[in-house]
Amino acid sequence: MNFSFLSPVSDAVLAHNELLPEQALGKKLKIHSAQNGIPDLDDVQLAIIGVLENRNDLNYIGEEFQLNTIRQAFYGLYPGSWNTTIADLGDIQKGETVEDTYFALKTAVSILLKKSIIPIIIGGSQDLTYANYRAYDVVTPMVNIVNVDSRFDLGDSNKPIKNNSFVGKIILDKPYNLFNYATIGYQTYFNAQEEIDLMDNLYFESYRLGEVSKDITIVEPVLRDANIVSIDLNSVKSAEVSSNQKFSPNGLNGREICAIARYAGISNKVTSFGIYEYKASKDDDMTAMLIGQMLWYFIEGVNFRVKDDDFSDDRSYQKFITLVDDQELIFYKSNKTGRWWIEIPFLSEVNNKLKRHTLLPCMHQDYLDACNNKVPERWYKAIQKNSL
Known part of the structure; x- marks a missing residue:
């Protein structure tokens, strides 16, 4: 070495x-x-x-x-x-x-x-x-x-x-x-x-x-x-x-x-x-x-790192689905840490950098905003970046 x-x-x-x-x-x-x-x-x-x-x-x-x-x-x-x-x-x-x-x-x-x-x-x-x-x-x-x-x-x-x-x-x-x-x-x-x-x-x-x-x-x-x-x-x-x-x-x-x-x-x-x-x-x-x-x-x-972001076991998280302007937003909350993620959908018609559903870290507030018909800014930017 x-x-x-x-x-x-x-x-x-x-x-x-x-x-x-x-x-x-x-x-x-x-x-x-x-x-x-x-x-x-x-x-x-x-x-x-x-x-x-x-x-x-x-x-x-x-x-x-x-x-x-x-x-x-x-x-x-x-x-x-x-x-x-x-x-x-x-x-x-x-x-x-x-x-x-x-x-x-x-x-x-x-x-x-x-x-x-x-x-x-x-x-x-x-x-x-x-x-x-x-x-x-x-x-x-x-x-x-x-x-x-x-x-x-x-x-x-x-x-x-x-x-x-x-x-x-x-x-x-x-x-x-x-x-x-x-x-x-x-x-x-x-x-x-x-x-x-x-x-x-x-x-x-x-x-x-x-x-x-x-x-x-x-x-x-x-x-x-x-x-x-x-x-x-x-x-x-x-x-x-x-x-x-x-x-x-x-x-x-x-x-x-x-x-x-x-x-x-x-x-x-x-x-x-x-x-x-x-x-x-x-x-x-x-x-x-x-x-x-x-x-x-x-x-x-x-x-103090805790591994909790693969969500392969559906008992390890809660899933929340909201509608914002006809757009379905899917949130995940880890039972272990209470941390939140939002799903970025795969855009099949775009040759994007992410080849699968990707989870984007977010806050509980983003979920509350989505419930009030407000699109989370991080999610919007990630979607736009994928379609560039």
Whole structure:
């Protein structure tokens, strides 16, 4: 297994780890160290990889960064009653070119995915999500991406890839593996009207910051349907982070970003999770602790995963049928978790990407809306996307 491009966790972090109580998380991780090399991954479910690449940041001026303070904050937390084994595989250093870094990350992620290990990526610029996405080319035919971000990051895909335009590259580069793209926490004034219109025209999903802050549970179904979750730290309001990380007075707060991380963890579909746009500061403790807690909540979520979405046993669910404008909508509710799904019918006359009835995660509220003759928006967009 070739992880030769990964450099070990620094001795300073390991020395700090030695001083922690025996119950701390750092004492329970399998850590890539200079002394012992890459740990055995046979019983590992989650693997942390740092990526020290930020050259495609629009505002890059040559600054370097390390992830030591984040590791120290994370290692110092106490685990829940977890039954997962976690490895810290160290860092991917900057390659000769950014493409070299992408290749290293893509290779690492695809190795982990094939071993059914969830990569947790902590990175510089968010364009690294593109390399994460490309790792799925050999793993799964259709990918759903959720981006927690104040911006859509569609950009001009004719120009070289940057941290504000990587999604355009994902949409237009072959092989075309993107099925759905959703943005959580976007702020209208950071997005050109053309990008907002394009999101609508492509039937992608977007959840405004105000909607999310009003009711955080609305993002659970879209995260339940995601394969890749990518979080831009600039989506967090500046009061919650250290000086260099401050971006906007408005944004998600610490509780909301941790709730989103936990929803991502609980999702049976999420197979990679990334936190990007980290900017090191002298007073780094607050950002480092926030990232540590986001990692904690994601891992907590993974530990509480419940498999309940194949519905092969009709005793495991309840089925509800409603009529909206002569359209029959079929809902399923899991008896085990109380989670809801809606059926997307197979359109036989269309050469669609989904070759069978597909269940789309939804909320109880969608069923109540359907009972009141209102079509759920997620269902409508999925139908439109299938018939494109």
